[in-house]
Each structure stands twice: as structure tokens, then as C-alpha cells.
Amino acid sequence: MKTNEVLETIKARRSVRAYDAKQVPEEDLQAILEAATYAPSGMHYETCHFTAIQNAEVLQELNNRIKGVFAKSEDKHLQERGHSQTYCCYYHAPTLVIVSNEPTQWWAAMDCACAIENMFIAAKSLGIGSCWINQLGTTCDDAQVREYITSLGVPRDHKVYGCVALGYMAEGAPMKEKTVKAGMVTIVK
Ligand SMILES: Cc1cc2nc3c(=O)[nH]c(=O)nc-3n(C[C@H](O)[C@H](O)[C@H](O)COP(=O)(O)O)c2cc1C
Numbered sequence: 001m002k003t004n005e006v007l008e009t010i011k012a013r014r015s016v017r018a019y020d021a022k023q024v025p026e027e028d029l030q031a032i033l034e035a036a037t038y039a040p041s042g043m044h045y046e047t048c049h050f051t052a053i054q055n056a057e058v059l060q061e062l063n064n065r066i067k068g069v070f071a072k073s074e075d076k077h078l079q080e081r082g083h084s085q086t087y088c089c090y091y092h093a094p095t096l097v098i099v100s101n102e103p104t105q106w107w108a109a110m111d112c113a114c115a116i117e118n119m120f121i122a123a124k125s126l127g128i129g130s131c132w133i134n135q136l137g138t139t140c141d142d143a144q145v146r147e148y149i150t151s152l153g154v155p156r157d158h159k160v161y162g163c164v165a166l167g168y169m170a171e172g173a174p175m176k177e178k179t180v181k182a183g184m185v186t187i188v189k
Helices: 005-012 026-037 056-071 076-083 108-125 135-139 143-152
Strands: 049-053 095-101 129-133 159-167
Touching: 005 108, 026 049, 026 095, 026 108, 049 056, 049 143, 056 076, 056 135, 056 143, 095 108, 108 129, 108 159, 135 143, 135 159
Parallel strands: none
Antiparallel strands: 049 095, 095 159, 129 159
8 A cells, every 4th residue: 555644644643532731832733723724615715714722711611611501401411411520522632723614605514624634634743632522513502602702713603513622642541443444435447
């Protein structure tokens, strides 16, 4: 199989769910965000917005507001998360990037997914761990959450399609071996 540094980085990326407290350096964050802005977008509209948060208190407040929505849910599993003292949707990562887009085009989520994967690969290439965090996607239209993310810079008319947790993997954090399902590829010649 042919390989190079980019292909090896893609294959080495894994979702990291335990982080140490060391913050992502400014230069690295800028490079990761730049990678996001270079992602393709439908019709080249470039309507995505990336709100990067590196403030632990802000992240904790955001988590509390997300938990507040879960606590009101009829879903038992979400209710448990909502009332849990320890639940942290972003795994205490020191940096979280909120990825949002205007919901006016049917491909809005796809634009965001392209940018998110670019961030994952860029982060991996810099030795930084990452994980997709979905909980703001389902809660961004709750009034308490919306008020808060608007104050952080998420455009009012945007929906959140995902978030990217960034940071250094905690030492000794468990990591399952990557398995790839057989039969995912068909080549027609
Ligand atoms: C659309 C999408 C949503 C995801 N949401 C979450 C999430 O909210 N929390 C989480 O821990 N992982 C989330 N993941 C990560 C997947 O669980 C992960 O990619 C998968 O288990 C494969 O593991 P790997 O990323 O290490 O290859 C999400 C991934 C995708 C693509």
C-alpha cells in the first residue's frame, strides 16, 4: 500500500477522550483553525464560523448549560447526564472549537464536517489530540445555551453542527486499537 506523511497522519488519528491540563499553544491553535478555513465548502459560500474557547470557566459554564437541557429531557440517559456531577461533554479538554453554519443550505452540516476533519488531521500532525463533540448540536437552540454561545461569538443565525475538543492526551489514557470494518470499499474498473 502506498503511503506518505499525510496518509500516515490520517491513519494515526484517534478520538481522544482524556486530556491533561496543558493548553494548546496559540501558534498551534491558529494553524488548526487555518486548516479549518481551507476546507471545501458547498458553492464556496464559506459560511462556517469557528468559535475557539480556551477558558476553563467558560467551558464549564457551557457544559452546565448543556446539562441543564439534558436534565429537562424525557430521555432517561440524557436526564442522568444532566444530573451528573461529573459529566463533561468535552472531556475537560483545554480547548473547544464550536463549528457552526447558516442552516439555509442543505449541505451546511457537510461543510462543517469537512472543516472538522481538517482540524482533526492538522491537530494530529502537531501532536495534539482531538475528538468530535456533538452535544451542542442538539442543544444550541435552547434559550439558555443560545444566549451563552451568542455571547461567545457564535453568529445568532447559525446552528452548531459539531465541536472539536483539542488538547494533549492524558498519560496512560486507555485507547482501543483501531479496527476498520471489511467491505467498506468498492472499486469499479
Ligand atoms: C458525526 C460524529 C459525531 C461524534 N460525536 C461524538 C461525541 O459526541 N462524543 C465522542 O466522544 N465521540 C464522538 N464521535 C467520535 C466517534 O465516536 C469516533 O470517531 C469513533 O468511535 C471511531 O473512533 P476513532 O475516531 O478513534 O477512529 C463522533 C464522530 C462523528 C463522526
